[in-house]
Amino acid sequence: MLNFDAIEFDYEPYPIGIARGALDPDFYRELIATFPDDKTFVLKEFNGVKYSLSRHNNKAAYFEHLRKNAGWGRFYDYIKSERFITDTMAMLRSHNIDLGLANVSWRERAAKRFKALKKGSPQPHIPRLRSRFEFSSMPVTGGNIRPHTDHPSKVVTMVIPILKDDEWNDDYGGGTSVVWPRDRNRSYNLVNGYMDFDEVECLRTYPFEPNQCLVFVKTYNSWHAVWPMTGNDPTVLRRTLTINIESN
Template sequence: MLKLNGPHFDYEPYPVCYVKDVLPSDTYRELVKSYPDKALFKYMPNLGHKYSLSDINNPENYYAFLSRSPAWKAFYDHVKSEEFIDNVLDMLSANNVDLGLRRLKVISKDGQRKASVLSRIRRKTEVSARFEFSMMPANGGQILPHTDAPQKLITLVLSMMEPGSWDHAWGGGTAVCLPKDRTKVFNHVNKAMPLDQVETLKTFPFEENQCVLFVKTYNSWHHVAPMIGPDDAPLRKTLTINIESKL
């Protein structure tokens, strides 16, 4: 489903890219139309001002929603597949970001791959993928600067908005940042930081059918600054996909 064609990369201070039209238009419209209701979400004040629905946050609501939404269940199955992980890793490797996580091929002694051993293709590091529904109010919604948990390897943030419904003046972009105090750049364990203590280097605007992808590193600081939309503005809705290692 996801089309990671034509990514626009930045490599400093850590690898991050922006992909337009990441989903087929009909699939995107269907997913936006059937996005879960706010009542199913869990409020997450420790992360800023946002709501979350995932296999960790309100898992009963999460799986019940997937069971009654064919479009989202199909997307869930896609994200959970080995093919999805391989496609993301291949795209990164093709753009000089090789995490060494692609599956190893089993080769016979004579140098020829045999059909009987293809099922033994594996990875040195066991990885899996999952996704979280996330929403924030346009008036005051935010995510504090952080670097993501150590087990996260790659994060993809997909916008889920009705075409023409969002005003860029409200904010909502995903920002790359670094602590003003550079002695605090190293943040492998993912301590959050107040916004006034970081320097914003670049902001990827919040636009329809886009994906912002970044690699977890010791300095992968990012945030969403407090938004300034009106009270009656639509919620900023996203889907966050994480490729993770099993600790």
């Protein structure tokens, strides 16, 4: 469902790419029209101001929405499939980003463990990749995500704006920014500590635009943020779909 044929990557200080026209236009419009009701979201204020609907935040409403909306149900099945992870890793390798990870099926895992058992060898640790997505929204009246590098379990993150053409005012902000600590001694951040906005400098910002997919790899220095937005209408929200591939 996601089209990465035209994705373009920047590689410094970590790999981050933008794919425009990421979804079929008709399907994208269907997802926009059936985005979940704002009332089902959970407010998260620990490291910014955003609302979330996921299997961890209002699980019942999350799965009810997937059941009632066929387009989102199909997209969920696609994101949860082994094919999605395999294709994503292949796409990254084709752009010289080899994470050394493969999505190993349960049959392959069982075979490797049985082989080790027969040899009397220790059971191998085989990283297991899994994928999920979260509905997110942030008010343009100050919504933000503080500078961070993502949880160590995350491998790849994708952010898709759910946005009609000409719906967004660029003056709001809302783009995803690549940032870098002013104190270079704090550049290493594998465990995902957060900083305040005045502690970092902005290297570049990827604007918030319709039907694009921002793809970036979790590293020890994958610092990114969404600067506090500057709109004055609390009913206007920055709606996104956030996809994660994670490892155990």
